[in-house]
Amino acid sequence: xxxxxxxxxxxxxxxxxxxxxxxxxxxxxxxAGQTAQAVDHSFSSGxxxxxxxxxxxxxxxxxxxxxxxGQGAAGAGAYPALAGNPRLASKIYPAFMVINGKKxxxxxxxxxxxxxxxAVANYVRSHFGNQYTDQVTPAExxxxxPKAPPAASE
Amino acid sequence: xxxxxxGSMSRRELLMMIGAxxxxxxxxxxxxxxxxxxxxxxxxxxxxxxDPKGASVLILGAGLAGLVAALELRKxxxxxxxxxxxxxxxxxxWTLRGGxxxxxxxxxxxxxxxxxGLYLNPGPxxxxxxxxxxxxxxxxxxxxxxxxxxxxxxxxxxxxKAFGGKPQRYRHIQADFNGGVAELMAKSxxxxxxxxxxxxxxxxxxxxxxxxxxxxxxxxxxxxxxxSSERRGYDHDPNGGTIGKPVPSTPMSIDEILKSGLWRxxxxxxxxxxxxxxxxxxxGMDMISKAFAKEVGDLVRFNCxxxxxxxDGQKVTATYVDTxxxxxxxxxxxxxxxxxxxxSVLSQIDLDVSAPMHDAxxxxxxxxxIKVGLQAKRRFWEQDEGIYGGxxxxxxxxxxxxxxxxxxxxxxxxxxxxAYTFGPNAFEFTALPPQERVKKAIEFGAQIxxxxxxxxxxxxxxxxHRVPWILGCAGAWTEEKRKQHYNNICQIDxxxxxxxxxxSYIPAWQEGAITSSLNAISRLHQRVVNG
Numbered sequence: 001x002x003x004x005x006x007x008x009x010x011x012x013x014x015x016x017x018x019x020x021x022x023x024x025x026x027x028x029x030x031x032a033g034q035t036a037q038a039v040d041h042s043f044s045s046g047x048x049x050x051x052x053x054x055x056x057x058x059x060x061x062x063x064x065x066x067x068x069x070g071q072g073a074a075g076a077g078a079y080p081a082l083a084g085n086p087r088l089a090s091k092i093y094p095a096f097m098v099i100n101g102k103k104x105x106x107x108x109x110x111x112x113x114x115x116x117x118x119a120v121a122n123y124v125r126s127h128f129g130n131q132y133t134d135q136v137t138p139a140e141x142x143x144x145x146p147k148a149p150p151a152a153s154e
Numbered sequence: 155x156x157x158x159x160x161g162s163m164s165r166r167e168l169l170m171m172i173g174a175x176x177x178x179x180x181x182x183x184x185x186x187x188x189x190x191x192x193x194x195x196x197x198x199x200x201x202x203x204x205d206p207k208g209a210s211v212l213i214l215g216a217g218l219a220g221l222v223a224a225l226e227l228r229k230x231x232x233x234x235x236x237x238x239x240x241x242x243x244x245x246x247x248w249t250l251r252g253g254x255x256x257x258x259x260x261x262x263x264x265x266x267x268x269x270x271g272l273y274l275n276p277g278p279x280x281x282x283x284x285x286x287x288x289x290x291x292x293x294x295x296x297x298x299x300x301x302x303x304x305x306x307x308x309x310x311x312x313x314x315k316a317f318g319g320k321p322q323r324y325r326h327i328q329a330d331f332n333g334g335v336a337e338l339m340a341k342s343x344x345x346x347x348x349x350x351x352x353x354x355x356x357x358x359x360x361x362x363x364x365x366x367x368x369x370x371x372x373x374x375x376x377x378x379x380x381x382s383s384e385r386r387g388y389d390h391d392p393n394g395g396t397i398g399k400p401v402p403s404t405p406m407s408i409d410e411i412l413k414s415g416l417w418r419x420x421x422x423x424x425x426x427x428x429x430x431x432x433x434x435x436x437x438g439m440d441m442i443s444k445a446f447a448k449e450v451g452d453l454v455r456f457n458c459x460x461x462x463x464x465x466d467g468q469k470v471t472a473t474y475v476d477t478x479x480x481x482x483x484x485x486x487x488x489x490x491x492x493x494x495x496x497x498s499v500l501s502q503i504d505l506d507v508s509a510p511m512h513d514a515x516x517x518x519x520x521x522x523x524i525k526v527g528l529q530a531k532r533r534f535w536e537q538d539e540g541i542y543g544g545x546x547x548x549x550x551x552x553x554x555x556x557x558x559x560x561x562x563x564x565x566x567x568x569x570x571x572x573a574y575t576f577g578p579n580a581f582e583f584t585a586l587p588p589q590e591r592v593k594k595a596i597e598f599g600a601q602i603x604x605x606x607x608x609x610x611x612x613x614x615x616x617x618x619h620r621v622p623w624i625l626g627c628a629g630a631w632t633e634e635k636r637k638q639h640y641n642n643i644c645q646i647d648x649x650x651x652x653x654x655x656x657x658s659y660i661p662a663w664q665e666g667a668i669t670s671s672l673n674a675i676s677r678l679h680q681r682v683v684n685g
Contacts, residue, residue: 065620104626111577
């Protein structure tokens with residue numbers, strides 16, 4: 001069942017979430033004093049992310065919070081670093097977090113398919129100084145998804 | 155309200171039927187549509203009667219929830235102190251002006267280069283007429299309000315995939331959608347296709363109504379003529395003298411309108427929260443928090459990063475570090491604590507509350523959203539296109555272009571809201587460096603207003619997941635999360651209770667923050683006075 005329309009962001013995206021033009025951007029340069037940042041950033045259309053490979057997914061989504069070099073950030077609250085994060089020793093851990101979220105981390109289950117989740121989880125485990133070689137598979141990601149709620153309440 | 159439309163069934167029976175058949179969220183929606191829960195139930199200034207006998211309250215956060223509590227609790231006789239992370243009051247009640255600098259997480263700094271008098275409200279920017287609590291505080295605190303235009307019939311609806319990417323005037327899409335649908339309905343009615351659904355007497359009424367609603371002509375057709383032009387506008391407007399005779403415009407076919415997808419934007423002004431009249435504070439949204447600061451600014455300690463909130467049977471103790479001077483953590487105690495720290499941040503603080511309250515706080519991430527403000531050398535949307543305030547919508551990632559609802563006909567510069575985006579595109583904008591977000595907003599906006607290329611001279615972009623003190627724009631409740639956690643997040647947990655938009659059913663709205671705070675302090679006061 002759909003949630004009641006009480007949240008204006010949800011409402012807007014529901015109303016306005018029509019198809020959007022895919023646009024490939026040119027070279028992206030950080031400003032003076034800013035961390036050098038990704039190139040070739042593209043925008044998705046509709047209400048699903050369209051980036052497919054791990055690097056594009058990371059640069060399109062994750063680095064907004066976890067930062068371009070996976071270094072994390074801290075203010076009143078913090079975003080954990082992914083660079084050298086020992087929790088990434090488990091290949092399931094980052095996939096689980098992307099699917100289910102935790103605390104300030106939102107769930108991306110509705111935004112990403114199993115292949116995308118696997119791709120970005122494997123990307124963070126093999127970049128930013130992380131050198132894990134075992135890979136999480138889309139089938140393993142699928143198993144992490146919450147069970148669909150029973151249809152009876154509909 | 156009248157229950158006549160529901161036959162012999164009482165309103166309560168109807169709600170029970172809906173509730174039983176479809177679950178409580180449907181009942182809630184139905185109740186909202188029947189005006190049972192629709193308005194905030196604010197009934198004028200809060201009355202906290204009875205002596206708090208010197209009780210003290212520590213308020214964490216000086217956003218609107220914290221400011222309202224500080225003002226009302228002090229008035230009621232409490233000893234109040236407020237800790238705030240920022241160097242200013244207001245939280246998301248926030249305005250960026252020329253000369254301001256803003257550093258987001260990751261150390262990305264922006265300097266706002268707007269001309270004097272021009273501003274961007276990175277957070278809330280409008281006040282619905284039925285958000286009675288915030289409107290009343292504006293009145294009481296002398297905050298001057300002006301109209302905020304949500305719907306502008308001369309603004310644009312734009313799809314990159316329809317009409318060759320050419321933006322369409324709202325009035326054209328609005329009139330032609332209504333007219334086209336009315337014509338189809340009238341045709342079906344006359345062809346007796348609705349006979350099963352509509353009684354004979356009602357059919358005549360329906361035809362008459364469709365004619366008026368859709369601007370149909372004598373033969374119930376929506377076509378080129380004065381009737382349709384009075385809705386969508388003329389090719390040559392009625393005028394004086396020798397050029398007075400109007401030339402009607404030609405409607406687009408319903409087929410074209412449906413295929414364009416632009417009809418999806420028409421719902422906007424019909425939504426309760428966006429219905430006329432809306433307001434904005436003259437000079438920027440933060441005029442509200444500045445007015446509160448005049449009342450209770452003396453109670454607020456700035457630059458305090460709270461690291462722990464501990465409680466026992468006697469008191470609550472918060473530990474904080476000064477973000478400017480660093481040094482040893484400081485402790486401050488009170489009898490009670492009203493905590494308005496966003497759940498996204500609070501979930502990372504060492505906090506003494508029950509497991510159900512913890513679970514509620516931990517279950518609430520914050521939504522993605524971005525806003526970009528763009529300064530133009532001249533108000534070309536007014537001068538070239540006759541657009542005075544309101545919003546254009548697009549399927550491009552910038553999503554909206556908001557025109558200033560103030561300073562009309564000014565000969566100087568103006569600031570547009572160049573993007574206001576949610577969902578995937580908001581994450582993608584946030585992941586860019588700020589100046590790149592501005593560039594993209596210009597690139598997208600130029601597809602609607604080609605003048606952008608010559609006229610936009612600077613901009614500032616706020617991606618809410620990078621705002622250091624909130625990590626997102628508003629609590630991301632779902633129906634399931636509400637069921638599981640909402641009641642728990644509202645409780646007085648020992649000596650701690652929470653307030654803010656995240657403790658309300660009006661998420662992301664300032665009214666939610668204020669009514670949540672008033673409700674919390676009412677319950678707290680009952681506890682204090684009655685023991």
